[in-house]
Amino acid sequence: MISKSFLSYISIGIIVVLSVFFPPSVNGEEDEPDLPLGLEDQTKPSEPKLPLGLSTEEKTGPQAPSEKTLPGTVSDFGGFWEVRTSIRTQNDPYEKNISMGETRFQLETQKSIKNFLLSLTNDFLYDPVFDHHTVRLEEGDGFIDLREVNVIFALFNVVDIKLGRQILTWGTGDMLFVNDLFPKDWKSFFIGRDVEYLKAPSDALKISVFTDIADVDLVYTPRFDSDRFIEGERISYWNSILGRRAGSDDKFEVMKPDDWFEDSEAALRISKNIRGYELSAYGYYGFWKSPGGFDPDSGKGTFPDLSVYGMSIRGNLFRGIGNLEVGYYESRDDPDGNNPYIRNSEFRNLLGYEQEIVADFILGVQYYVEYMLDYNTYLDHLPEKAIKADEYRQVITMRLTQFLMNQNLKISLFAFYSPSDQDAYLRPFIHYKINDNWAAEAGGNIFLEAEDDTFFGQFEKNNNVYTGLRYSF
Amino acid sequence: MHQIKWVHCISLNICFTLVLLFLPVSPYAKQPSVEEIVQKTNHMAYYQGKDGRAKVSMVITDSQGRKRHRLFLILRMDEGKTEKDNSPDHQETGEQRLYVYFLRPADVNKMVFMVWKHAKRDDDRWLYLPALDLVKRIAGKDKRTSFAGSDFYYEDVSGRNIDDDIHELEKVTNTYYVLKNTPKHPDTVEFSYFTMWIHKSTFLPIKIIFYDKRGKELRIYETLKVERIQGFPTVSASRMRNVKDGGETLMTYTKVEYNLSLPASIFTERYLRKAPRKYLK
Numbered sequence: 001m002i003s004k005s006f007l008s009y010i011s012i013g014i015i016v017v018l019s020v021f022f023p024p025s026v027n028g029e030e031d032e033p034d035l036p037l038g039l040e041d042q043t044k045p046s047e048p049k050l051p052l053g054l055s056t057e058e059k060t061g062p063q064a065p066s067e068k069t070l071p072g073t074v075s076d077f078g079g080f081w082e083v084r085t086s087i088r089t090q091n092d093p094y095e096k097n098i099s100m101g102e103t104r105f106q107l108e109t110q111k112s113i114k115n116f117l118l119s120l121t122n123d124f125l126y127d128p129v130f131d132h133h134t135v136r137l138e139e140g141d142g143f144i145d146l147r148e149v150n151v152i153f154a155l156f157n158v159v160d161i162k163l164g165r166q167i168l169t170w171g172t173g174d175m176l177f178v179n180d181l182f183p184k185d186w187k188s189f190f191i192g193r194d195v196e197y198l199k200a201p202s203d204a205l206k207i208s209v210f211t212d213i214a215d216v217d218l219v220y221t222p223r224f225d226s227d228r229f230i231e232g233e234r235i236s237y238w239n240s241i242l243g244r245r246a247g248s249d250d251k252f253e254v255m256k257p258d259d260w261f262e263d264s265e266a267a268l269r270i271s272k273n274i275r276g277y278e279l280s281a282y283g284y285y286g287f288w289k290s291p292g293g294f295d296p297d298s299g300k301g302t303f304p305d306l307s308v309y310g311m312s313i314r315g316n317l318f319r320g321i322g323n324l325e326v327g328y329y330e331s332r333d334d335p336d337g338n339n340p341y342i343r344n345s346e347f348r349n350l351l352g353y354e355q356e357i358v359a360d361f362i363l364g365v366q367y368y369v370e371y372m373l374d375y376n377t378y379l380d381h382l383p384e385k386a387i388k389a390d391e392y393r394q395v396i397t398m399r400l401t402q403f404l405m406n407q408n409l410k411i412s413l414f415a416f417y418s419p420s421d422q423d424a425y426l427r428p429f430i431h432y433k434i435n436d437n438w439a440a441e442a443g444g445n446i447f448l449e450a451e452d453d454t455f456f457g458q459f460e461k462n463n464n465v466y467t468g469l470r471y472s473f
Numbered sequence: 474m475h476q477i478k479w480v481h482c483i484s485l486n487i488c489f490t491l492v493l494l495f496l497p498v499s500p501y502a503k504q505p506s507v508e509e510i511v512q513k514t515n516h517m518a519y520y521q522g523k524d525g526r527a528k529v530s531m532v533i534t535d536s537q538g539r540k541r542h543r544l545f546l547i548l549r550m551d552e553g554k555t556e557k558d559n560s561p562d563h564q565e566t567g568e569q570r571l572y573v574y575f576l577r578p579a580d581v582n583k584m585v586f587m588v589w590k591h592a593k594r595d596d597d598r599w600l601y602l603p604a605l606d607l608v609k610r611i612a613g614k615d616k617r618t619s620f621a622g623s624d625f626y627y628e629d630v631s632g633r634n635i636d637d638d639i640h641e642l643e644k645v646t647n648t649y650y651v652l653k654n655t656p657k658h659p660d661t662v663e664f665s666y667f668t669m670w671i672h673k674s675t676f677l678p679i680k681i682i683f684y685d686k687r688g689k690e691l692r693i694y695e696t697l698k699v700e701r702i703q704g705f706p707t708v709s710a711s712r713m714r715n716v717k718d719g720g721e722t723l724m725t726y727t728k729v730e731y732n733l734s735l736p737a738s739i740f741t742e743r744y745l746r747k748a749p750r751k752y753l754k
Contacts, residue, residue: 032670035648038700039672078582160747166606169605195605199604210738278610354612362612406720407622
């Protein structure tokens with residue numbers, strides 16, 4: 001009997017000891033998470049089932065979301081509807097007080113047929129402030145703004161072809177362009193349209209070849225696509241013939257090269273990504289994109305021949321991103337710089353750096369310089385009373401971006417300042433995502449000047465504030 | 474005597490059974506080292522298969538109950554890996570490429586975010602904005618910022634470098650290894666340490682709690698659902714709760730596929746500008 005109770009005690013003792021060292025259930029600990037769906041049944045047969053009452057089967061812990069919580073399938077159509085108003089903050093004798101009061105409906109769709117991908121992005125817009133609504137697709141005027149209609153396909157897996165109306169961008173600058181000679185829409189930029197409208201479409205053929213040595217992009221535009229430059233509508237400018245600002249009363253007339261295939265443009269980029277550093281070489285053969293010349297007989301602006309050769313590098317630097325871009329602008333119609341009516345050749349150099357200073361706060365700075373070649377020749381041939389350009393035009397930019405409220409609120413300021421011109425251009429901006437579809441934004445375009453005829457200073461009477469409300473779908 | 478024998482037998486049986494019962498999960502039996510646990514967990518969370526694809530849905534709820542949605546496709550490729558390197562013991566180089574194609578909300582439709590993740594230097598990150606045809610570099614050294622406006626941080630999605638923390642095995646339970654991870658450079662992060670509950674048999678992290686400097690909970694991650702896909706235990710639903718601001722994000726993975734043999738060229742500028750539709754279905 002003694003041995004019997006002795007053994008019993010031992011047994012109990014062992015059980016107690018075992019229980020202390022090997023607690024029977026993990027779920028006995030309050031802070032331990034329950035196993036998620038999909039893991040409960042994976043206990044090996046050799047393992048004990050958790051004791052009743054502590055089994056995960058009875059858990060009331062977090063449940064996985066059902067399929068119902070997932071957003072529906074994404075449709076083939078997308079786009080937005082928006083209203084946008086821009087108001088001058090001062091009077092301009094040559095322009096309306098409202099620079100924009102438009103409603104815009106963008107419809108975008110893609111369709112793939114075998115190996116071809118067709119894309120269409122079209123904007124319908126109406127602006128009661130401006131009384132002409134005739135569609136001019138090339139200028140982006142009227143109630144239709146055709147942004148993109150193109151086809152993309154691949155050849156032999158190493159060549160991509162994109163043919164049709166398309167938006168094109170390359171280079172490393174932020175709102176400053178050296179080797180990106182694709183058309184810009186400065187008017188949209190200055191009156192406060194969404195920044196995507198800074199890029200005007202090109203009607204072009206883009207051939208991209210991807211090899212181990214480097215990637216090559218060639219863009220051929222059969223008929224010159226100029227910038228949508230400031231010519232007096234909506235935005236007044238300095239008219240050097242009149243010696244004053246001018247606007248819709250005296251629109252700047254131009255003679256644009258517009259013969260198909262004869263007045264064509266070609267742009268080339270050879271690029272290579274080496275361990276995250278993007279190296280590119282560029283070439284361009286075409287015309288000054290905004291009037292770079294003047295015809296004294298007709299008094300019209302011209303687009304003299306231009307070639308550009310350049311390079312860029314971009315990659316991680318210190319705690320941010322650094323970029324360097326250089327370009328040589330060869331003004332082919334004025335190779336020696338002795339024609340005062342055509343821009344001289346010049347160098348354009350850009351140095352940039354961007355860093356996230358603290359979480360959700362980003363600072364970007366750039367230094368840009370245009371250096372006019374043959375400056376003395378230019379001075380020698382400059383007509384009397386003509387306004388003299390500087391040999392160096394320098395621009396410093398700064399971009400401050402702060403995201404708040406789970407990145408639903410974005411506040412930013414982009415500032416251009418030119419120490420050589422003594423002028424500045426400020427773009428304050430605030431954007432709030434109300435929900436998944438609605439967004440509201442407001443901003444301003446503020447030009448500060450010391451003199452009336454400088455690059456940014458000439459636009460001083462166009463200072464404006466704008467607001468926009470957009471529904472995206 | 475009979476009785477004695479009987480009791481004896483029972484006692485021994487109980488003992489034996491108990492020993493058998495608990496031996497396989499005993500913390501002292503075949504216990505992997507801390508390094509092994511960390512390495513395997515890292516593998517299971519971010520490196521299964523040589524590449525992969527998933528459609529990810531996020532439901533972000535703020536403290537006032539307002540909901541926002543994100544929908545995107547992720548393509549992932551581990552550099553220098555073959556399909557044979559599927560074992561959790563495989564030594565990852567940490568060199569990984571990610572391609573994130575946004576579908577929703579509508580204002581970011583067709584936007585692409587691309588990362589070249591590096592183990593020994595800063596990641597390279599790009600953003601493609603289709604309306605401008607703009608390939609942008611992202612200055613994002615700070616990995617402790619919200620990913621796409623959610624309660625998940627960039628580092629939660631792409632993985633935190635295991636060498637950035639000191640790992641201690643806090644305890645071992647029947648089901649979990651509990652690790653305490655303390656950052657080597659506390660000034661670079663918002664937390665003072667985080668604990669991970671790692672499922673013993675799969676090495677999947679089931680719960681992660683980030684604590685602030687005063688030891689209060691900051692954010693809590695939970696795995697809600699696990700599915701076996703092509704043999705890989707895969708987290709198909711998870712949640713991140715931001716204890717501090719009261720928001721939470723539910724993340725759901727669908728259309729998960731491993732070992733698609735993604736070409737490396739997908740993760741280049743070519744496919745930023747031209748989405749690889751074949752792999753984004």
